[in-house]
Ligand SMILES: *[C@@H]1O[C@H](CO)[C@@H](O)[C@H](O)[C@H]1NC(C)=O
Ligand SMILES: *[C@@H]1O[C@H](CO)[C@@H](O)[C@H](O)[C@H]1NC(C)=O
């Protein structure tokens with residue numbers, strides 16, 4: 001008798017508890033309607049705040065610190081091999097970098113060096129186990145670059161002195177590589193600017209009417225320099241001797257290429273290589289990530305937090321074109337931009353037959369940024385943190 005009684009008491013207790021719980025839930029619902037079921041849709045301001053927060057996060061920071069430490073200890077970072085495999089998987093090398101190859105001085109057949117199999121005079125060790133020679137100048141350059149890699153939008157104001165310019169440049173032309181350049185004869189207009197910036201070693205010979213002939217700065221990224229470094233004497237200077245090369249670093253191991261090319265550039269080519277201030281990288285990266293996140297959320301309807309995986313966050317970076325535009329914004333009083341943008345009736349690059357776009361960059365996000373930069377620069381996040389007056393920027397199509 002005892003046990004059934006205890007059991008029915010327990011059942012009764014349970015019924016009372018459940019009843020009380022659902023009553024209080026109902027009460028809560030009645031007091032605060034809709035609060036429990038569906039949270040209100042994120043309004044624009046909250047979404048914007050989320051995008052700004054995510055854009056400020058740098059998922060590659062810890063990895064980069066490890067790479068720098070490994071290099072300083074004389075080991076090739078493991079991520080250098082991973083990046084190579086990543087590029088190979090995406091056919092980046094055959095597609096994108098083909099036109100960056102330069103014919104070698106012919107010694108039996110017009111061979112091109114190959115990223116993974118060439119036996120050229122590359123001065124760097126090819127095996128992960130080999131101890132690297134990191135000389136004091138390289139050690140200093142690597143350390144100070146890494147130390148500067150922080151968010152400091154005021155870097156824009158110091159760009160003229162970082163580029164050793166005595167003063168701001170009145171007018172600058174940035175020449176991108178889009179095939180739309182072939183639709184107009186902007187060559188003379190481009191050359192009429194005080195300074196002309198070119199990108200990724202694009203060829204100009206044979207295209208003077210469309211792209212002009214003058215070059216004051218050559219912008220490349222370190223993936224391209226890495227290929228140049230495999231050529232004898234780092235032969236990668238299509239604009240002639242003395243044109244400074246501005247380079248941003250895609251991975252720490254590329255400092256080895258900088259050192260190799262730096263050593264030859266002073267003797268034979270005389271084109272100084274400047275690694276751009278890492279504070280500019282951080283600023284560019286944040287801006288493009290903000291626009292990329294925004295596009296991701298509106299185009300896919302997915303949560304902004306999923307961007308990292310969708311975009312291979314550790315490999316994602318902005319393009320050389322974006323860096324050139326940011327530098328121009330920092331050093332020029334007026335900026336004209338040529339050869340940016342796609343068109344169904346134009347080739348991808350004016351100087352090659354490359355067809356595909358890479359997923360290394362988010363060009364659509366960069367175009368959205370350029371649009372704001374030209375039309376309403378006051379809304380561009382991060383850029384305005386510097387309290388910096390953006391000069392007029394005009395895009396020629
Ligand atoms: C490149 O060479 C210049 C001048 O010789 C030197 O000041 C600079 O530290 C070198 N950079 C690197 C990364 O070795
Ligand atoms: C750009 O290069 C041209 C020569 O090619 C030179 O006359 C001009 O002064 C340079 N501009 C700047 C700002 O240094």
Ligand SMILES: *[C@@H]1O[C@H](CO)[C@@H](O)[C@H](O)[C@H]1NC(C)=O
Nearest residue numbers: 044045048378379380381382
């Ligand atoms: C997002 O925030 C940035 C930075 O405060 C601001 O410049 C921009 O106008 C905002 N955009 C929207 C769509 O609210």
